[in-house]
Amino acid sequence: xxxxxxxxxxxxxxxxxxxxxxxxxxxxxxxxxxxxxxxxxxxxxxxxxxxxxxxxxxxxxxxxxxxxxxxxxxxxxxxxxxxxxxxxxxxxxxxxxxxxxxxxxxxxxxxxxxxxxxxxxxxxxxxxxxxxxxxxxxxxxxxxxxxxxxxx
Numbered sequence: 001x002x003x004x005x006x007x008x009x010x011x012x013x014x015x016x017x018x019x020x021x022x023x024x025x026x027x028x029x030x031x032x033x034x035x036x037x038x039x040x041x042x043x044x045x046x047x048x049x050x051x052x053x054x055x056x057x058x059x060x061x062x063x064x065x066x067x068x069x070x071x072x073x074x075x076x077x078x079x080x081x082x083x084x085x086x087x088x089x090x091x092x093x094x095x096x097x098x099x100x101x102x103x104x105x106x107x108x109x110x111x112x113x114x115x116x117x118x119x120x121x122x123x124x125x126x127x128x129x130x131x132x133x134x135x136x137x138x139x140x141x142x143x144x145x146x147x148x149x150x151x152x
Contacts, residue, residue: 002049024088053134060089094135106148118149
């Protein structure tokens with residue numbers, strides 16, 4: 001389970017004295033506990049691996065945005081700190097597919113489900129999310145799916 005992997009990495013970083021990794025993993029655990037408390041309040045189970053991956057992905061994107069802002073405002077040391085945190089978070093996420101790989105996966109799914117146009121966008125995205133959650137940036141993939149569907 002992903003949660004166990006995070007806790008194990010936290011203990012290892014504590015023993016190794018890796019302060020950046022330790023502080024980042026503590027932030028991750030705090031975010032997980034917050035979401036678990038929120039879910040419990042709504043009568044739901046604690047977060048599963050897919051939900052944890054989504055949370056980690058969101059945390060990485062937030063840090064990337066912060067790093068960009070820091071660089072624009074002449075604070076490269078803070079941007080570097082954000083990027084170090086991103087690297088720690090990405091250790092627990094699946095490898096992101098690049099544009100060519102993503103387009104190939106989209107084309108394969110469109111062919112497999114026999115999507116015939118833009119009306120099948122939702123069905124195509126659902127299959128992609130089911131099979132490649134965490135490995136595809138769906139914000140970037142959406143226009144590529146539209147391209148593939150209008151070309152078919």
